[in-house]
Amino acid sequence: MDEVFKALADASRRALLDRLHAENGQTLNELCDGLDMTRQAVTKHLGILEAANLVATRRHGREKLHYINPLPIHQIGERWIRKFERGKLAALGELKRQLEKRDE
Amino acid sequence: MSETTIDVRNFKPAIVYTIYIASTPEKVWEALTHPEFSKKYFSGHAVEVDLRVGGAFIMRTPDGALHISGEVIECDPPRRLTFTFNVNWPALVEKLGPTLVTYEIEPAGETVKLTLLQSHDREISDDILSGGRAGWPAILSSLKSLLETGSAPAIAMQPPERMLAALKEMGIETP
Numbered sequence: 001m002d003e004v005f006k007a008l009a010d011a012s013r014r015a016l017l018d019r020l021h022a023e024n025g026q027t028l029n030e031l032c033d034g035l036d037m038t039r040q041a042v043t044k045h046l047g048i049l050e051a052a053n054l055v056a057t058r059r060h061g062r063e064k065l066h067y068i069n070p071l072p073i074h075q076i077g078e079r080w081i082r083k084f085e086r087g088k089l090a091a092l093g094e095l096k097r098q099l100e101k102r103d104e
Numbered sequence: 105m106s107e108t109t110i111d112v113r114n115f116k117p118a119i120v121y122t123i124y125i126a127s128t129p130e131k132v133w134e135a136l137t138h139p140e141f142s143k144k145y146f147s148g149h150a151v152e153v154d155l156r157v158g159g160a161f162i163m164r165t166p167d168g169a170l171h172i173s174g175e176v177i178e179c180d181p182p183r184r185l186t187f188t189f190n191v192n193w194p195a196l197v198e199k200l201g202p203t204l205v206t207y208e209i210e211p212a213g214e215t216v217k218l219t220l221l222q223s224h225d226r227e228i229s230d231d232i233l234s235g236g237r238a239g240w241p242a243i244l245s246s247l248k249s250l251l252e253t254g255s256a257p258a259i260a261m262q263p264p265e266r267m268l269a270a271l272k273e274m275g276i277e278t279p
Binding site for chain 2: 056061067
């Protein structure tokens with residue numbers, strides 16, 4: 001999990017994830033297009049994202065395509081966020097009870 | 105089932121999800137292909153698969169209704185399973201074409217790397233893909249919990265509103 005946080009702690013890498021989130025399955029050329037980063041830098045960042053399992057690559061025909069893999073972030077959510085959602089639901093339930101009581 | 109000739113080379117992955125599971129390839133394969141496991145991590149759905157190329161792949165809802173029907177395209181236990189994965193809603197396959205799902209299982213040190221691919225033979229809108237994007241991460245996380253801890257948290261699976269709206273617009277009926 002350290003790898004995931006380290007990979008996310010960089011604006012350039014988050015920008016690459018944003019690009020894949022907007023358009024999944026891009027080649028290196030497509031990802032470099034319009035970015036203010038050298039091809040080498042993009043390659044390096046993609047390597048770090050792939051090592052953290054945030055990006056997965058597939059060959060399709062002659063192309064190597066990059067895909068965003070949200071599973072590590074999903075697991076972080078499961079671990080630390082779900083609990084708070086439950087709290088929110090309980091709070092809403094309580095609010096409903098209070099409001100309905102007032103009508104009685 | 106209608107005879108379909110599927111050439112996997114015509115299908116491009118739209119979704120590629122990978123997860124590491126502390127288990128063995130054989131156990132992951134078993135969990136992916138047996139209903140007593142899938143009921144626990146796949147929101148109560150039972151998988152029934154005839155593990156040979158051309159064999160049927162189906163999933164039933166908790167009340168026994170046929171939800172997914174498909175056909176096995178590639179079968180290499182415990183490494184790779186590809187099948188058509190068509191939601192049983194009228195006109196869906198006609199309008200969207202077949203959906204292909206692949207499970208790839210690779211040993212990775214003391215764990216197993218499981219990759220799920222959802223592929224299509226045409227461009228599919230983000231609205232339609234939102235179904236898979238919402239569902240698969242929860243299913244794969246739940247499968248991981250089941251294999252690593254012996255129990256899986258129950259997941260509620262509701263098709264996203266934007267997907268239902270997009271299907272309706274295309275003339276595909278949903279329950």
